Amino acid sequence: MDARDKHGHDARGRGCDGTMLYFIEQLLNGVQLGMLLFLLAAGLTLIFGIMDLVNLAHGSLYMLGAYFAATFATLTGSFVLGAILALAATFVSGVALEVIAIRPLYGRSHLDHVLGTFGLLLFFNELVRLVWGPAGMTLSLPSEMLTAVQIIPGVYYPAYRLVIIAATLAVAALLYILVMRTRLGMLIRAGASNREMVGALGVNIKLLYTLVFGLGAALAGFAGLMQAPILTVQIGMGENILILAFVVIIIGGIGSIRGAFVAAIVVGLIDTIGRAFLPDLLRAVLNTNTALTLAPALSSMSIYMLMAGILVFRPEGLFPAASK
């Protein structure tokens, strides 16, 4: 009955090596969560850093990306084709959202941003309920993705999660090139450091804002569609993860993509390692039932404690964007 022996697992019980391999697997889980957070945080930090806009509706774009992907993948019968179409659709939605609803919010107080975009969040939840229904959708993976790959001897990792890590790294590299090596990127960076000056120099700041918002939307949509096969597609799916993304941009430094990248991985690792090892650590000192109940609560607190620490010692974040 031990089908796993065919996969080359060693015998029951793990020694020192086994613990190490298990640790590597958990590190990968943390990195994978970090990658997802980065995709969300990158758009959020760009929009916040450049347009000074607090966008609570960012999670809605993540949700839209997932719904678009599930819809297009069903229509075309191809996961990849569905993903590409969904990416384009989320970009267009982001641009439309900026032109219609976000523009009037520029230059107003952060409280107005929060109220306005919170309204948008509710609007999108209801819109999705009307269009796609309340039940949620499933984006199925091709069957060859339903397997674990042996990455180093003894370490198996879900194939699709490896795809997420690789795809996000590719997106991060593209984003780096876009921001650091192109004219548009120069304007984005300039916008993050000194908005008024960029406008004064005759740059079409309106267009720049629209593009940045669309780019942020596409990144959020990409996160949503990559995550859709794991988490399934449902209303409000972007809300919890958005809180983590805000934590990431605060730790990383608002407006800094590099900061978002580093902070996303740190947060991903802390969250996962906490979930993986805290219960066992607590069990060593407490009884099983208490440890079992306490561990999830403590591990979810850990990243907020990190954020509090960062706010005390480096209020600008790990990689502050150039001063405003």
Place this chain on the structure above:
Amino acid sequence: MIRPLIAGAAALALCAGPAMAQQKTIKIGFISTFSGPAAAIGNDMRNSFELGLDHMSRKLGGLPVEVIYEDDEIKPEVGVQKTQKLIESDHVDFIVGYIWSNVLLASLKPLVDSKTMTVVTNAGASQLAGEQCSPYVFSTSWNNDQTPAAIGTYMNQKGVKTAFLMGPNYAAGKDMLNGVQTTFKGQIVGQELTRWPDQLDFSAELSKARAAKPDAIFAFYPGGAGVQFVTQYAQSGLKGQIPLYTAFTIDDLSLPRLKDLAIGVPGAQEWVNDLPNDANKKFVADFKAKYKASPSFYGAQTYDAVALINSAVTAVKGDLSNKDGMRKEMEKADFKSVRGNFRFGNNHIPIQNFYLQDADKTADGGYALHTVSLIVKDDQDKFHDKCSMK
């Protein structure tokens, strides 16, 4: 100033007139989840309740019915508020519903203090079966430990020697994990409670399960979380390596989304859509005809509540103030349940059969759950001794 007053008075008179002339109605408060992803469960329960009322010609014990639906948002603090509102401001005669054990536990005190006749149609908190049992609270579902205990028995039959247990960190999750251990004779090599309801990615826990190398994984993930858990279990490549046994994780609501991933994953349940009794055949067929979907066990338990209330109101001839009369009648469980006949224990929790269920493809290309075998007959929860009602 005067005109609106007159208009208001006239409106009041209009409202009051027919109400006084009308015969008495039964007011039923219904608490479930109608927002967020879990709204799928709440809708299934509401649809089943409405179908039950249709089958009774919208009258229970001869009295017309008014139902007030309230959304608990899966939050205990919201659930208790809505419960208080139904009791104190709507003055309902019955309260029906409750999906979540933690929401029920929070709402139990106002229910018991006000002696409101209550039919719990899903939540099975062990406290309700034990020390917090109440003469006026009945359950048409189960106690949390019963279903996992049944699957624990089945795991013994399958020769499982070591198991890894997983569930969410709230009242029911703890009850379920303890429930498996009441019958499972093998060794528990690890158990995890995950954050609830916001944690939907179980990568760290699945890695842990893989590392523990158990013969089997047991999981309890109700609602949408079940879809996520089973999907991630398959994506992790564990399917085919370590078999999964479930309670309340694969149901008629999640199956259309899980499709092939649910096939070959056994679960235990007190009701399956193909149970061959007449009441069930009528329920399932009419539900499918009316709502174009299969009912789930959540719906079946809620449908039973209609018949249970009907039996009570009929017995007291519509005298809703005779709570003890209704209680005594309800204790007989004298109605045709869609799960087949069952009886109530001293704590008003059903003593009933539990079946092994499995998912399969149907002839028309869809998916359906079906009964495989009877795991345990006339099962009673392990907490009834702690209940002061005898």
